[in-house]
Amino acid sequence: MARRTRSRTTVTAPVPPTAFVQATPVRPRPVLTMAPDTDAERITRRAFDLLADHGVAVVHPGAHAALLAAGATPGGEASRLRLPRDMVAEALAATPKTVTLCGKNPARDVTLPRADKGFVMRTGTGAHGFIEPSSRRYRNMDIADVDSIARLANGLDQVGFVAHPFSYGVHELTSDIHGVARLITQTDKHIWLQPYNIENVEYLIRVVTLAAGGKAALKARPIASTIMCSFSPLEFKVMDVEALIQSGRAGLPVHACSLPSAGGTAPLSVAGNVLMAVAEILAMVTLGQVLAPGTPIIATPLMFTLDMATGQALHACPESIQAKALAVQVLGARGLGLITHTYGMGSDTPDSDRQSASERMALGQAVAMAGVDIMGGVGQLETATVFCPVQAVLDDEAGGYLRGLTHSPEISDATMNWDQVRGIGIGAHFLDSPHTLAECRSQFRPKVWQRQGRDDYDKGGRVGAWEAARDKALALIAADLPPGLPDAATCREIEQVVGAADQDIIGKSQQVAGKRDVI
Template identity: 25%
Template sequence: MTDTSPRRAGGRAARRQARANPLAENLRPIRPGMTGGRYEPLTASDLDRIHNAALRALEEIGLSDAPASGIRIMTEAGAILGDDGRIRFPRALVEDMLAKANRTVTLCGRDPLHDLDLSGTRVHYGTAGAAVHMVDVDTGHYRESTVQDLHDAARIADQLDNIHFLQRPMVARDIPDNREMDLNTIYACCSGTLKHVGTSFTEPSFVPDAFELLHLIAGGEEAWRARPFVSNSNCFVVPPMKFATEACEVMEACIRGGMPVLLLSAGQAGATAPASIAGAIVQAVAECLAGVVYVNAMAPGHPTIFGTWPFVSDLRTGAMSGGSGEQALLTAGCAQMHRYYGLCGGAAAGIADAKLPDMQAGWEQMCSNVMAGLSGLNMVYEAAGMHASLLGFCHESLILGDDLIGQALRCVRGIEVTEDDLSLEVMRATCLGGPGHYLGSDDTLNRMQRDYVYPVLGNRASPKEWVEQGRPILVEKATERKERILSKPSRARFDPVTDVAIRNRFNIHLN
């Protein structure tokens, strides 16, 4: 019997050396913008039926409560204002505006390396939400979130490979003035990450100040308009089938300022949207199609994300159930509708109803994140860090989500079946006169990093090795990584001259 231990030892050394050398971006096994779309819960006829139902809803039911400016914009384009105050949308108008819609949106980062191409079925994962609490994993308690928590979340997300953008995940509850809160949200996020940032505005009158701040960060209005690195998350509708008047005015101001817009419809199935999964999708699609008309009647081709975000209720209680299988199906179905129209789209996934980063959180976050990616969703919002059905955010969970999303992205990549991947020559060399195993072979070493994804914190040791390592606990390792990240200065911090100019103009609460 041949002694194979030296060969195995050499293989381990070679594998360690291979992993020590980072791959070029195009050779990494996972990366932002990988192509999904293999999972299709809806048939072609299902898609047609949902589309036609949405058009009927727009023609026959319409939407109420548009601001005067919106009424003018949409009726001049061909929408009809009824005696009941509702705006209805003829099918031909919707089809005309769909033809004008932007299908090649790129969301810019402050660093071009983090630009997000939303064309086709390219998939990107990131944060979102408006949590009002932080989860303390040491005590299990919830406390109100602060602007420092938000800044720390941005700094952490900036260092996580599989978090591709940062949409504001929590509210700065320590800033009671809404104008200052909105402006400090931009400062906290943009000084924490070079990735694309999404945010919202409480009132239309706050938007001009926000643009002044963004122009200071960008180095002038021209530089901002050339590369807008912040987008507006805009709940322009209040389901069911009503415009949110002030949010629409915010949207108009953002469009005039050159900011990309997320048209966000967030009905809750069984409460503010139909209880059936198909019906919830129909309403969300109808509301977002109204947004497409609104935006493109005002500014044809403005960069816009079709944000169908229907949520799920636990019908026993009426409470939101973001971690359910039904939520995963809703999100995947919405992604198919985005593809049906050829529009850049986003929806919610990765939400945990679990209160802490435990096993329940793991299955809830993984289920919807995988299905969202497989369905080809361009922007997977709320993919990491969210607990208690969006009420709580957790820094450790954000870090653990980076590993979780890495595995989801590997599923998105799928299985390549080229002649080389079939491995017949490798089998021949191994079995006919070779060592009889693939450990340490050139093919195995070459595929170690190109084909396989390894968790940063997830532990794959044997029980014996795990004990020798000191029985590491996953959440504790996440806390250690959080502290390492936050111990170093943010690479996104503003230069001193810019920072002084910002602080002289605005009341910045971060030290």
């Protein structure tokens, strides 16, 4: 008798959503409301009051004059300007509410807000310490580590763009230029510029202009964006204003970054910390539309809290997490309508330990459910002063987990499998249900997090997620570079710009009395 062939139904696994792949179907993001709408509106109202009645200090002469001409009025101190409510409101209305952070090819573009209502991640910035993935040895960040960060980030699916660290091995005054030059030639993802001195802004933009293929190409497809910071409380340095002006001229989006510390540069309360950040970001929105009209401004509240027992700045304590989530609520889609960016990963502990895992998941869940568009801090430890490649891999995994968590479930008769549920018999199950078969590949599947049982765990030498992440980090760092990077001739031109920057900026610093500090 011939054997009957068993019928088979093939289920195709959906492509998991990433920084570059949208989740389907589109679902609302679950919402965390840190404060009632009336309280959020109170913060907004007081931020407008603060700018109109007290104002901000702008020491850039050209910007100061332009703001006066646009309607600002003199404040109580020489450099202080009051920003009328109508002026701020008009700037807020004029600020673009969408932005595309372009990669070196369209497949690496990040358009925000995302159509699937999700978020993207970025690597940590500003770290001066580095933890070697193989030995776990801590040391200063070397300029060569930028290569490792670039290669690592190329393979992290949830990371939409990459920031450069502060690197040793080159002169501190031009470390940013050296870092960007190495980063932009080794990643096909969008990068983030963070200038260290006013003179550096021009050279940073020259580097990314070469990598993009010229000024017109950069304007058409901005492969970099720039951070502009307030100098809390309520001041703006010449360097940051110049970064805004030159970035706008080049067509680069700007991350308007406020970094107040509760108890230091902001009141010692969540509400006071958020008020300072919202006011400073609204001021930067206003500066942007006066000095660089049409420039996309990304609201970037990166708040800290001073530990009153030690004086240490913390960014993953409950108060800082509340402040970030509340700032996103006030500034983002539920409030003022700006694109938002804040820390979504990071911890205050110096190692990738259990405390780190707890703090960064509490932070990530809070800001993700608050509605943030960009979650920063991938790979960072010790309050954003250390970068750890292994932690970056773990954070990428956490990003995928949080993406699944914030993709709300569809509720319908079909998703409840109602037709089968209403007739299920005694002792029956759903393992062979057509519904189970159709959905069996839709679950979140971790890549380095572990789900094995105790026996397999013991037999495997108790290798866990950290070891798996370490192996993945080492493999990514050793991987080939992606196609589409600047060619050899362009790399030589970039090296020439870096050399010119060293000669100009370091040379000038040696011609003046005293030590030139990084601003």
